[in-house]
Amino acid sequence: MKGIFVLGLAVAVVFLAGAGCVSPEDPEQPDVSAGQPAETKPPAVETATPVTGENSSSRIRMSFDDREVIAELYDNPAAEDLRSMLPLTLTFRDYNGAEKIAYPPRAPDTADAPAGHDPAAGDVTLYAPWGNIAIFYHDSPYASGLVPLGHVTSGLENLTAMSGEFSATIDVLE
Numbered sequence: 738m739k740g741i742f743v744l745g746l747a748v749a750v751v752f753l754a755g756a757g758c759v760s761p762e763d764p765e766q767p768d769v770s771a772g773q774p775a776e777t778k779p780p781a782v783e784t785a786t787p788v789t790g791e792n793s794s795s796r797i798r799m800s801f802d803d804r805e806v807i808a809e810l811y812d813n814p815a816a817e818d819l820r821s822m823l824p825l826t827l828t829f830r831d832y833n834g835a836e837k838i839a840y841p842p843r844a845p846d847t848a849d850a851p852a853g854h855d856p857a858a859g860d861v862t863l864y865a866p867w868g869n870i871a872i873f874y875h876d877s878p879y880a881s882g883l884v885p886l887g888h889v890t891s892g893l894e895n896l897t898a899m900s901g902e903f904s905a906t907i908d909v910l911e
Contacts, residue, residue, distance in 0.1 A: 797823065797887070799872075799896070801905035806872075806892035808861050815863050816886040818845035819870070824908035827870070830901070835875040837896055839905070844868030845886070853881040859889040872896060 797820065799806040810816040819841065827839035836856075847865045856862055856873045863884040864871050872889065874897040889896070 796890070796910040797907055798910050799892075799905045799907045801829075801895075801899070801903050804892065804895035804898075806889055806896050807910070808872075808887045808889045810861075810887040811885055813850070813885070814848045815845040815850055815884045819863070819886055820909060824906060826904055826906045828902055828904050829872075829899070830903075831899075832871065833877075835877045836871045836873045837899065838864070838869045838871045840867075840869045845884075847884055850884040853879055854883040854885050855879040856883060856885075859893050860885060861887040861889065 795809050795812075797808050797810060799808070810820060822841055822843075822845075825841060827841065829837045829839040832838045844865065845863055847863070850865065854860070854862060856871075856877045858873055858875055860873045862871045862873065863869070863886055864880070865882045865884055870886070871883070874893060
């Protein structure tokens with residue numbers, strides 16, 4: 738009798754343990770059959786490197802209201818394409834309490850761009866789906882379609898202090 742009870746208990750434990758399993762055929766549930774966690778962070782994006790070389794300038798200046806922001810551009814097609822459009826005067830506005838955005842006359846080239854980016858304060862990016870430049874003044878979560886262009890090296894506090902819409906001229910520093 739005691740053996741039947743233990744056997745019944747063992748069957749119940751196995752049944753209850755299996756109740757939390759996910760079938761790979763169930764479209765409502767993530768496939769964890771390959772040992773992957775149910776929630777995964779997007780793959781890490783390789784850190785872009787600054788532009789280097791004797792004949793290329795890797796720094797840009799953003800001037801507005803007697804203030805300036807200096808940024809170093811990365812060595813990627815999108816950053817190179819943005820630099821080829823400079824100088825530009827763009828109208829920036831706040832977006833989501835974390836970034837200032839503006840629309841260049843055309844979206845920079847996104848050839849070989851990563852699938853997304855996990856922006857930190859100071860990152861200069863392109864949001865490819867909308868074609869806008871986004872300069873982050875607060876860290877933000879990973880976003881698909883976000884392409885790193887560069888990083889602010891000085892003056893981020895000047896950008897953060899701006900409210901409402903404002904015009905800024907972006908040019909290449911020699």
